[in-house]
Amino acid sequence: MKFKAINIIMLSIFLCSFIACKQNTTEAITEAEVTTVVEQADPLPSWNDGKTKKAIIEYVTDVTTKESANFILIADRIATFDNDGTLWSEQPIYFQFFFALDRIKTMAPEHPEWKSKQPFKAVLENNMEELMKQGEKGLLQIVMATHAGTTTDEFENLVTDWIATAQHPTKKKLFTEMVFQPMLELLQYLRDNDFKTFIVSGGGIEFMRPWAEEVYGIPKNQVIGSSVKTEYDYNNGSPIIKRLPAIDLVDDKEGKPVGINRYIGRKPVFAAGNSDGDLQMLRWTDANKHKTFKLYVHHTDANREWAYDRKSHIGTFDKALDEATEKGWTIASMKDDWKVVYP
Structure with a gap:
């Protein structure tokens, strides 16, 4: 992604300047000094400093530190993200x-x-x-x-x-330009720490697969969504798979844990959503024996995006808002926690 490339370039320039400075003063740069420079690079630059950003970084640091009692093996570092309203916008209709x-x-x-x-x-x-x-x-x-x-x-x-x-009718942006920059950074931060990131969405699995890898860095085989039934046809030596007019899986609400179990086979340790439709996925994550992180994106920014929650016809955030608050799950306010919304 562009932001990642910029971060890498800027870090490279900084390191080169640092090394050159050391060479000019005939001092040898140490591995510890390089590590310090890398660790100081902000992994979530589009997130405002505050309790939400701090909670994310502290969680990732805790579960990826071998000496920690909460250390999670790489194989179990599964992170699942809803798509509509969590990774990109969803108003006025999906x-x-x-x-x-x-x-x-x-x-x-x-x-x-x-x-x-x-x-x-x-x-x-x-x-x-x-x-x-x-x-x-x-x-x-x-x-x-x-x-x-x-x-x-x-x-x-x-x-x-x-x-x-295709462009959004009011924002006049390509739909793929209406992805959330802070969430792109979060996806990359998790992957940099050996988490495997999945999309688990009520949207169509074969609607998301063609572009998810380019936009989110999530490969096709890590996209889970609603699906129609299909059947194989040899087609006189040119095999095809036909899409049939019948629903196979509705990957929303109770369907999300079912989809996760079917396609991943492991409970997530990190899950992010934005609506009541994601509640069952976050509950399923919360039931993991490992330390978990449950994140909700709260649409609170009417100027840069939209502001909605309990009474919205799209992305209703009502029962889940109450439960997340009661259980102390992390709720990211788009208005307060994000420096920018779109790339």
């Missing part, structure tokens, strides 16, 4: 749904019946109020129409092409 709406409009010429059939009619007329009246059933129809009936390779190409140019 970004994957913008993709689905664009797909409906692109596919419309092949489906003339959609002009008079809900919920497709509402999409084609840009009537969001009517679309919301269609409820969960209508939204599911849109998802099935736009996310099934293709092969996995075809769907990956559709997502890749869309994410490269």
Whole structure:
């Protein structure tokens, strides 16, 4: 990522200057001095100094120090992150749904019946109020129409092409530019300390896989999300995997621990979310025998992003806010804890 490259370059320049200075004074630089310089580099430069940043650094230091009673073996250093609202923005609707709406409009010429059939009619007329009246059933129809009936390779190409140019309607930024800089730093800080970072999201697993590695540094096989059923077809010697119009896993709420168990096989020791939909994942993490860290991102910045919690139609943070407060889990205020929001 850009911030990481800049940090490395600046650190290299500093080290070179330090070494040159030592050479000019005929003093030999010691390994301890180099280590001191490296350790002084701020691993979370976009986080304001305060209890949240301090808690994160103290936790990571504690569980990665061999002499500590809380030392965690590398194999058990599993960190799971929700995506929508935790790693990037999610208002006014989940970004994957913008993709689905664009797909409906692109596919419309092949489906003339959609002009008079809900919920497709509402999409084609840009009537969001009517679309919301269609409820969960209508939204599911849109998802099935736009996310099934293709092969996995075809769907990956559709997502890749869309994410490269699609912009948020009000922020006028690419969706991939609406990732949270402090969270990018946190992901890298954990990886630098031998944590394995995973996305565990209610979003579609095959929607996130095409771009997650480039944007977050998280490889495809460490992305867990909701999924449709698939089937293998030999296809006359050219094997394909078909995406079927049926739900396989809803990776939200109770589905998150199920997905973690299915795809990772270890309980996380670090978990981050932003809504009630992440509560079960943080509870599952809290049940680990190792020392754990539970982090919630609280959207409190109406100027730089959005401010919402208990009554939001997206990313509702109500029951989880109460439980996190009661149990003393870490709640990061976007307004107070972050120097910047987007890269």
